[in-house]
Amino acid sequence: MPRRQGWLAAIATIVTGLGSFALTGPPAAAGDPVADARARLEEAQSAAAAAADRYEGTLSERDATQQEVARLEQEIVTVKDGITLLKARRAALKELVNERAAELYRNGDPSDVFGGLDDSKTAGRRRKLGQSAIEADLASAEELAGVTQQLEMKQTELEQTRTQLEQKRVELDALIVRLEGERAEFESKVAEADAVLEKAEALGALLASGTPVLGQSVLTAADLAGWYRTTDSKANLSDGLTIDGLAMLFIEEGAAESVRGDVAFAQAYLETGGFAFPGHGQVSVDDHNFAGLGACDSCATGRRFPTARDGVRAQIQHLRNYADEQSTAAALTNSPSPYWYGADPATAARNFDTFYAKGWAPIWEMMGKGKWATDPNYAGKVIGLYERMATHAIGG
Numbered sequence: 001m002p003r004r005q006g007w008l009a010a011i012a013t014i015v016t017g018l019g020s021f022a023l024t025g026p027p028a029a030a031g032d033p034v035a036d037a038r039a040r041l042e043e044a045q046s047a048a049a050a051a052a053d054r055y056e057g058t059l060s061e062r063d064a065t066q067q068e069v070a071r072l073e074q075e076i077v078t079v080k081d082g083i084t085l086l087k088a089r090r091a092a093l094k095e096l097v098n099e100r101a102a103e104l105y106r107n108g109d110p111s112d113v114f115g116g117l118d119d120s121k122t123a124g125r126r127r128k129l130g131q132s133a134i135e136a137d138l139a140s141a142e143e144l145a146g147v148t149q150q151l152e153m154k155q156t157e158l159e160q161t162r163t164q165l166e167q168k169r170v171e172l173d174a175l176i177v178r179l180e181g182e183r184a185e186f187e188s189k190v191a192e193a194d195a196v197l198e199k200a201e202a203l204g205a206l207l208a209s210g211t212p213v214l215g216q217s218v219l220t221a222a223d224l225a226g227w228y229r230t231t232d233s234k235a236n237l238s239d240g241l242t243i244d245g246l247a248m249l250f251i252e253e254g255a256a257e258s259v260r261g262d263v264a265f266a267q268a269y270l271e272t273g274g275f276a277f278p279g280h281g282q283v284s285v286d287d288h289n290f291a292g293l294g295a296c297d298s299c300a301t302g303r304r305f306p307t308a309r310d311g312v313r314a315q316i317q318h319l320r321n322y323a324d325e326q327s328t329a330a331a332l333t334n335s336p337s338p339y340w341y342g343a344d345p346a347t348a349a350r351n352f353d354t355f356y357a358k359g360w361a362p363i364w365e366m367m368g369k370g371k372w373a374t375d376p377n378y379a380g381k382v383i384g385l386y387e388r389m390a391t392h393a394i395g396g
Contacts, residue, residue, distance in 0.1 A: 044193040048186035055179040062172040065165050072162045079155045083148055090144040097137045196394050210363035211263060211383050213323035217254055219262035221247040223393040230392060233274030238285050241308050243275065246290075249309055253316045256333040263364060264312075264319060266385040267291060291315035292373070293340060305339050314340035321352060322371065325359025328352070 224247035228235070235243045247265060254261020268290035269275065277285040282295040283302040288311035289295075294303030305311035314337035320327050329336050329349035341348035361371045364386075368378030375381070 040193050040196070044186065044190045048183070048190045051179065051183045051186045055176070055183050058172060058175050058179055062169060062176060065169045065172060069162055069165045069169065072158050072165065076155060076158045076162065079151050079158065083151045083155065086144050086148045086151065090141050090148065093137045093141040093144070097134050097141070100134050100137070210365045211386065212363055213260060213263070213319050213361060214258055215260050216258070217251050217260055217262040219389060219393050221251045224250070224262060224265050224389060227389040227392040228269075228275075231274060233269075233276060235275040236277050236285050237275060237308070238288070239308065246275070246308060246312075249312045250316075253309070253312045257316050257320045259316045259319050259323070261316065262389070263382065263386050264291075264316060266389060267382045268312075268315065269385055270381050287311070291318070293318065303340060305337075310337065310339055313337055317341075317352070321355045321358055322361045322367075323359070324362070327358060 221244065225244045228243050228247070235246075237243070237246060250261040250265040250268070252261070253259075254264055271292040272283075272290055273281065275290075277283065283289040283292065283304075286304075287302065288305040288308045289302050290308075290311050291314075292302055293311075293314055295301070303314075305314060313334060317332060317334075317337055318340065320332070329352040332352075335345060336342075336348040336352040338345070338348055341351040357371060361367050364383055365379050367373070367382065369376050372378065
């Protein structure tokens with residue numbers, strides 16, 4: 001059908017809705033919005049997975065850097081302890097050398113240093129031994145000085161490496177913060193793409209064989225109110241009711257009786273002139289009649305309902321009657337509307353159960369031409385409005 005092709009073109013605007021993802025994968029086959037939405041979801045998931053990999057990889061690198069810094073700090077402590085020990089040993093050797101040298105200078109005899117050697121024949125040998133000991137101590141001290149210098153150089157290198165790694169860790173911490181934001185952004189885009197796909201699949205399945213009256217709403221109250229704000233309509237509602245609150249009433253009452261409240265909202269938009277209730281109509285804003293119930297080509301006025309919920313409930317129950325040939329008052333979640341089917345509960349139940357057009361319009365395409373309205377184009381108008389709502393909801 002030409003109208004169905006128009007709908008496919010409309011929900012193909014998913015591409016536009018997801019264009020902000022900056023994803024560059026190839027599009028799905030033209031004319032298949034569900035496949036296109038699925039492809040976009042897969043792209044978003046791939047990008048999100050890549051972002052998660054970058055994040056996890058950076059975390060691992062940061063942790064490894066942190067461990068290396070800790071290892072270097074421990075090594076620096078060990079080197080410092082070694083330097084301190086070597087300096088102490090070198091200082092002790094220098095002190096010993098000074099004592100030996102002072103003793104040799106004072107007495108010319110280092111006997112007090114080497115023990116009691118009283119044989120005068122060995123005096124020269126003792127002097128040489130003392131000098132040799134001093135020379136050995138000095139050599140050891142110089143060797144210790146060299147080793148100490150090497151350790152000090154190593155300490156400097158380690159501290160420089162530690163400084164570089166600490167700077168790297170700071171940079172990685174900053175990168176992790178940025179990657180966390182990137183990951184969250186891509187996860188949000190995946191959720192958005194998933195929601196678009198879900199709606200596209202649901203709408204595609206529903207519309208493939210007509211627009212069913214029964215079932216759960218595909219669009220949310222927020223979708224309905226959001227679309228309404230894109231129109232030029234100005235809601236004229238009573239009792240402080242907002243368009244958001246009215247949209248929620250349609251979703252809630254529809255869910256209660258398994259009627260598509262989102263499409264019923266489109267019907268109400270048509271019946272009320274965009275909820276403006278123009279002065280030349282048969283119902284006014286205070287009637288809370290959103291579907292022209294009781295209005296007819298030869299009638300002066302339509303039916304009046306005390307509250308907006310009562311008006312929406314009567315509309316939803318009447319749609320259930322038109323769509324379901326097996327519908328009964330006993331199966332309704334709420335009792336048949338006393339303001340539409342009759343004030344007496346028994347009468348209301350009987351009127352609901354014996355409705356003459358029960359089951360005549362299971363899909364919206366069958367409405368009009370005497371079913372709910374005489375306008376032969378009634379169904380197309382309602383469905384056209386709903387398609388505009390759906391297009392807006394999936395990003396068109």
